[in-house]
Amino acid sequence: MLRLLLLCGALGCGAGRKAPLTFTMLQWTRVSDGSSVFWGNATLGGQLSHVLQDRNVTQVMPLEPPAAWEQQRDMVADYLSYFSGIVQVFSKERPLNYTQNLCCRLGCCLFPNGTARSFYHVSLNRTAFLTFHVPNATWELRWPLRDPLATFAQRELMKYSETTHNLQRFLNTTCVDILRAQSPQREKQRGRSHAPLVLGLILGVSAVVGMAVGIFLCTGGSC
DSSP states (O other): OOOOOOOOTTTTTOOOSSOOEEEEEEEEEEEETTEEEEEEEEEETTEEEEEEETTEEEEOSOOSOHHHHHHHHHHHHHHHHHHHHHHHHHHHHSOOSSOEEEEEEEEEEEOTTSOEEEEEEEEETTEEEEEEETTTTEEEEOSGGGOHHHHHHHHHHTTOGGGTHHHHHIIIIIHHHHHHTTSHHHHHHHOOOOHHHHHHHHHHHHHHHHHHHHHHHHHTSOO
């Protein structure tokens, strides 16, 4: 069942006299009985831009020409199919009798004075798990009592540039550029769509969630 949660403009960015322009993405992954289910959405300027349901991504805003969009959509579907296969393999080696729910919430805000702020939070079963500290490109623990599993996940994520410096660059630069392009003048100057970058972010989020779920499947919930 599709579940859409639309965020207000200030979510994750604090309050102010004028609400900042915000790009936010939410993605959920549920792993149970060897199967994985995905759903989520992206909002741009408070409006729904993309919807993820299972392995299908729908472009709500007409940001990308049909041919280019179809290619990007297929990339996401292929990755999620690969991830689901990995989950099935792991579950056969070590079956799980419980359900894991992971959620990623990330994006950036552009304030009226031109400053920007980015954020990335990962939760597990509705409990804060990890947070990406964008200025230093480091993953920080949020799991209670410094659980060994969270520590292990943090250490593994820090090994790969895709989840550190590349992610930092996306949140600090690409994400903010997406928001700045919403200005009519900037849109005319750029004359290009940022939809492929948005879907690239979807792949990045899936990679992080995939690693976290894989850790649980391989360890049975302990390290």
